[in-house]
Amino acid sequence: MAAAFLLPGDDDVLLSCLCRPGCAGQEMEGGMTVAELETMERESLDAARGAMDAAALDQVRVRYVGRNGLIPACVKQMKDVPAAERPESGKRLHAWRAGLEALLEARKAELAAPAAQGPAFDCTLPGRWHATGAAHPVSQVIEAVARIFARLGFSVADGPDIENAFNNFTALNTAPHHPSMDEADTFWLDGDRLLRTQTSPVQIRVMTRHRPPVRIITPGRCYRRDTTDATHSANFHQVEGLYVDTRPVSLADLKSTLAHFAREMMGPGVGVRFRPHFFPFTEPSVEVDFSCHVCGGKGCRVCKMSGWIEIAGAGMVDPRVYRFVGYDPESVYGYAFGMGVERIAMIQYGIKDIRSLYENDVRFLSQFG
Numbered sequence: 001m002a003a004a005f006l007l008p009g010d011d012d013v014l015l016s017c018l019c020r021p022g023c024a025g026q027e028m029e030g031g032m033t034v035a036e037l038e039t040m041e042r043e044s045l046d047a048a049r050g051a052m053d054a055a056a057l058d059q060v061r062v063r064y065v066g067r068n069g070l071i072p073a074c075v076k077q078m079k080d081v082p083a084a085e086r087p088e089s090g091k092r093l094h095a096w097r098a099g100l101e102a103l104l105e106a107r108k109a110e111l112a113a114p115a116a117q118g119p120a121f122d123c124t125l126p127g128r129w130h131a132t133g134a135a136h137p138v139s140q141v142i143e144a145v146a147r148i149f150a151r152l153g154f155s156v157a158d159g160p161d162i163e164n165a166f167n168n169f170t171a172l173n174t175a176p177h178h179p180s181m182d183e184a185d186t187f188w189l190d191g192d193r194l195l196r197t198q199t200s201p202v203q204i205r206v207m208t209r210h211r212p213p214v215r216i217i218t219p220g221r222c223y224r225r226d227t228t229d230a231t232h233s234a235n236f237h238q239v240e241g242l243y244v245d246t247r248p249v250s251l252a253d254l255k256s257t258l259a260h261f262a263r264e265m266m267g268p269g270v271g272v273r274f275r276p277h278f279f280p281f282t283e284p285s286v287e288v289d290f291s292c293h294v295c296g297g298k299g300c301r302v303c304k305m306s307g308w309i310e311i312a313g314a315g316m317v318d319p320r321v322y323r324f325v326g327y328d329p330e331s332v333y334g335y336a337f338g339m340g341v342e343r344i345a346m347i348q349y350g351i352k353d354i355r356s357l358y359e360n361d362v363r364f365l366s367q368f369g
């Protein structure tokens with residue numbers, strides 16, 4: 001038999017060194033013994049069992065039962081086997097071919113089965129876990145506030161974080177010497193531009209563009225040069241409210257609106273208190289407290305023993321503000337308010353440190369999903 005190399009999938013190539021163990025490609029002399037046949041049979045069965053894919057299995061088939069394979073070569077050699085041994089060798093050879101062909105078929109089916117192509121689907125495995133996102137607690141509060149005021153006919157207005165001094169201070173009747181304009185309190189960007197310190201400038205933006213009636217809330221980010229601690233953050237959120245009409249609107253309307261808001265937001269048992277205060281853009285001005293959600297008004301650490309928690313500033317829009325936006329102060333009436341969103345979120349969810357709202361710790365945030 002001439003020496004040649006076997007190419008995968010090539011059924012017709014000549015085989016080298018296959019006629020029997022130890023043969024270097026020469027013709028066998030004197031035929032093969034039963035023991036040699038058995039050795040070759042064992043090797044062929046091992047090779048078939050060891051083939052791990054269809055291509056490897058096909059190589060085994062070509063090598064042993066293909067047209068130029070070892071078994072046909074052995075059949076040809078039978079004539080050289082001594083006559084006395086021929087029946088025994090013939091039987092062995094026949095059994096080898098039948099056994100190998102059966103094994104090749106069985107392995108072929110095994111390798112084609114889905115199990116051989118990858119792990120079977122195991123319906124007892126736990127399902128794959130997908131993290132579901134949720135709105136940030138600050139966004140949740142803003143949405144809740146907006147929903148309550150939407151039912152009262154307020155729409156949502158928006159304004160930029162970068163404001164000019166006119167909208168943020170001047171038109172809100174804030175005198176140039178006012179401490180809030182100081183560089184120590186406000187992030188000034190250049191001579192006129194700043195990061196807004198409150199959402200109140202959106203009042204100015206809306207009133208300069210729209211005639212009364214105006215009924216808006218404006219949620220948004222604010223910035224102050226505050227040193228960050230458990231209750232202060234240089235970046236925080238407010239929701240501003242503004243109602244201006246040509247029909248009389250009084251402090252009683254402001255009070256009933258904010259009392260309604262308090263009950264909707266905190267529950268029917270919440271108490272509301274107005275304290276006289278000063279804001280440049282409202283006259284009269286008040287600060288608005290809700291009864292402490294922890295002690296119900298008896299006094300505890302959360303409310304610093306007062307029974308009340310400050311939620312908002314509010315008041316009747318100052319006539320000077322109307323003049324700045326081109327409204328006639330004699331023919332319009334209105335109130336405004338501004339509340340801290342983080343303050344409400346901290347009360348609602350029992351959050352002790354405002355910084356937890358900005359650390360982006362999923363372990364914290366996922367509690368509000």
Ligand code: DAH
Nearest residue numbers: 198282313314315336337338
């Ligand atoms: N802008 C005020 C602040 O940041 C809050 C405020 C008070 C808003 C009274 C108002 C208002 O609209 O009328 O403290």
